[in-house]
Amino acid sequence: MSGLTTLGAVGAVWLDGALVEPGEATLSVLSFGLHNAFCVFEGIRVHSGRPFAVAMHAQRLCDSAHEIGMSLPWTAPQIVAAVDTAVAAAGFTQAYVRPVAWLGDERIGIDGSGTTVHLAIGVVRWPESPASRPPLRLGLSRWTRPAPTMAPVGAKTSASYLVGSLALSQARADGYDDALLLDHRGYLAEATGANIFLVRGGELVTPIADTFLDGITRRTVLRLAADAGLPVRVERVTLDDLAAADEVFLTGTASGVAAVGHAAGTDYPADRPVTELLRGRYLDLVHAHRTRTGSEEASCTRSA
Template sequence: MSSVPFDQLDGHIWMDGQFVRWADAKIHVLTHGLHYASGVFEGERAYGGEIFKLTEHTERLHESARILGFTIPYSVAQIDDACRELLKMQGFRDAYVRPIAWRGSEQMGVSAQHNTIHCAIAIWQWPSYFDPAQKLKGIRLDMAEYRRPDPKTAPSRSKAAGLYMICTISKHAAEAKGYADALMLDWRGQVAEATGANVFFVKDGKIHTPKADCFLDGITRRTVIGLAKDRGLEVIERAIQPEELEGFEQCFLTGTAAEVTPVSEIGQYRFEVGEIAKTLMLDYNNAVQPKHAIAAE
């Protein structure tokens, strides 16, 4: 990733239907999305000039907004087209794509039914979420203090900005202790996910993953489950207790940013970077490549 601050990158950002210079993509300090977290976003990746599962991401952006009680004033097709056009304008083949929608600044207070709904897309180069060398050896996770909330207390099925506050706190705390990330439990004390990625475990050739009933059912998560089943691997979605970590042989994370990342350690528990994790990492890398690029090889 570039060492240049994000607000000083070059290029353009699509904002409310227009392409504007990166430095000119600004909002007012009293924007409702800043004060009350009334914003939703997506994380996507482009590989070889094509954005992986773009429409699926855009549909989820719309659904997240619906859950938060607002409607994005641009259709799925319009946002898809804007993402593709902006990718070309930026001149990137491999890049990270960040669409976001939020309530504006007309009203200040918890109630903001009449605020304008804004939408923007930014694209930048982001090679790897975790250190590439460490990723091959398996990253180390701490145990997070905060837990994923009860769905009755937060809109857990949306990719809403406010849900990531405890993720930032937890990741910062883990990094301060030398870890790459943190594993979060849910409000029941069951294993949930990492701060920005879903988690999988392997035991006796079977893959186990927490049931996504209080956190985001990631698009990468679903993709990797499909890839595993294509190989005849059994995938069990269930409640996982933290004491079960001692019995698992392998562990890996999945997410748009994380892709498929093996884990070697979670607190006191150790895991091998085994064949199933390595195979799914390779299968995912192959799956995200554009079909025309594969055909050309």
């Protein structure tokens, strides 16, 4: 749910402009990105042989790089083309694609200026989540999401995921599937690698994305809810709101729409009409379309 727990078969790797054998796709142990978390990445699902929302993911990779001052020498359309090349080479019907960009090994220390930007795109086999999967059990983490003045919260960086990894490890040790994190003000933020939605009285509620990543699946579900005529509120969400919800579900690229059966001490009914409605519409969408949303003229080479 909250990340790739077991790496599937690696079907293809694209590295710095060309396909390479997966076993030969390596990076230096002195890479600046490895030591200083100067790295941005994306996760893209392949459904029925097609990468979903690939243009949106490519643009977000560019935006994340720009946010931390990394100038990618590839445009968003070039990244889309590279993803398509890697997916075709892998030949998987259902897969997960990981584009990742980092700074190289030209220097060590804190200053990364003068280092080379690298981009890799890996494709691994990733089966569809079963419709009968049990609802998730979520604990409440002691870790919180940082304030926007403490980290680039709108960028998908490797540094941003350390808190989630720590929270997930503790949640698993405590017998939960995943963990919920509050923000620095005490409001509900997200799970370790997924956004959260509440349903109460037929109305959909989700937190304001000002301390965490505004997920592409989150945006997609908000649009699907509007299309279905469901009232939607994007607002501050408290733990009291969570306890009073009729339904709770998570959204993320790896897992789609996932029902929650227990969260932070509250059990939720087995009847989840809104969750199932949106899950069904989401699956219909990702299997039916190859989304090319986003500017095809967008560039990743903007100045920092």
